[in-house]
Amino acid sequence: MTAVADFLFGPFAEFAFMRRALVACCALALGSAPIGVVLMLRRMSLFGEAMSHAILPGAAVGFLIAGFSLPAISIGGVIAGLVVALLAGAATRATDQREDASFAAFYLIALALGVTLISTRGSAVDVMQILFGSVLAVDDPALLLLGAVASLTLLIFAIIYRPLLADGFDPEFLRSVQRGGGTLYHFIFLGLVVVNLVAAFQALGSLMAVGLMMLPALAARYWCRSLVSGMLVAVLIAMLSAYCGLLLSYHADLPSGPSVVLLGGAAYVLSLVFGRHGLVLLWHRGRHLEA
């Protein structure tokens, strides 16, 4: 019995960096997972992916100026993400193009710019750290940042909850009852996405930053009908993936960021197959009801 307990809790009891990593991931889960649910509902599941690349040039500039410093990289990343979101949004509205098209163009430009900037100065180690993150090297300031981002996200989210969802559900109705419709809330939401991605960027790296945002949200969709339960389940799945992922990375000596996201992926595949609206029940639904 102690062997099992040792396997499950030992790493966290023994090593402070494991505890920090777990707390960091749980904070990320609290903020990111509900955002992922809303992204999915607004048919913007790939938007997070695009934005996680868009923050790269800003992070790179921060890195070039201040080395591997958390505030510099974070501020740079937030600025770059917001600039790309605003430019793409403006291009969409000014020229009557589809939003995904504008975002594709601007994030690709940003990505190329970011990689170019890093490669002019950084070493291979720096590039690896930016691409894959360093959840095991999370220090006190980083933890504080993650906690602050999660709190701020939940607070703002609670405030704009009604108009944000009304805009996603029936934008034309919202425009008919409120001047300007949901545009303001849409942009506040995009800002939240950027801030959360920058926070995740630290822990999971730019390639994995969206992992904890989207995978739990997509998995939760297979279990829940209502929105609130969907968000709660998404947060739970994200936290569980973080815990199991860290265990996996410790025992199997794998990189931690990808392990966490892989476990999120496992949760998604399990939900896809066994979920309430998943494949197994789809194939073995039982005889139909009378009415």
Place this chain on the structure above:
Amino acid sequence: MTRVAAVAGEIALRDVTVAYDRHPAVHHVSGRFAPGSLTAILGPNGAGKSTLLKAIVGQLPVSAGSIERGPLRQRDIAFLPQQSSLDRSFPISVLELVLLGHWQRAGAFGRIGKQGVEAARAALSAVGLEGFEQRPLGTLSIGQAQRALFARVLVQDARVILLDEPFNALDARTIADLLALLRRWHAEKRTVIAVLHDFEMVRQHFPDAVYLARRLIAWGKIDDVLTPENQLAARQMAESWDEDAALCLPHEHPSSDHGHHHHGHDHDHTHAA
């Protein structure tokens, strides 16, 4: 028609043109919707009916002329667009959908309260959807979804109600029930304007009509509007989009709605009685 200030509650169109990319979808239309009137907007596809409704709500800017709403504010106007604009797979219950009708009073942050919920329940039973409160919207049929949207309009409790093709793809029973609601609104002295295609239904239930074919063909009592000549005129509307269309110059149609070569009709019936 002389320029008179809009009577309280009326909506007056003065030589309204609404254009997409400078090509007019509604061209020099004038007339007034009297307070409490029940008006059908008729016309072929591409005649500018939906465009006109959106301009009245204020969602589309007018390129020329003006729409005078008098003291009517945005909250006094309820607009039900065509079915396509709403995401039916969204995880929202029927009751929540209907509660959105309180937006003009509760707004993005205000409380709705017990009375508000009661009003929504009452609206649901008025459209024949008692017991559907907690059902997810995605499980409703097209007809039931349209009933729920009518319940939302009921909750909006607006003085002016604009409906864009509200009876598309509905069966006879649903249409009959929803038409009864329209008559109830008319009896309550609300202004109701609906874009419709079924001439027989319009003849039976709508006192007034507007016949559009990008320009105004006729506006007035239904029997004066739905004449064979007007229908012929509407059919001759070119649905073409001439890339090289000439400029429509202001001197061709002075600010009164007389004199434009498109307006070959008697403008006495631009006044809804």
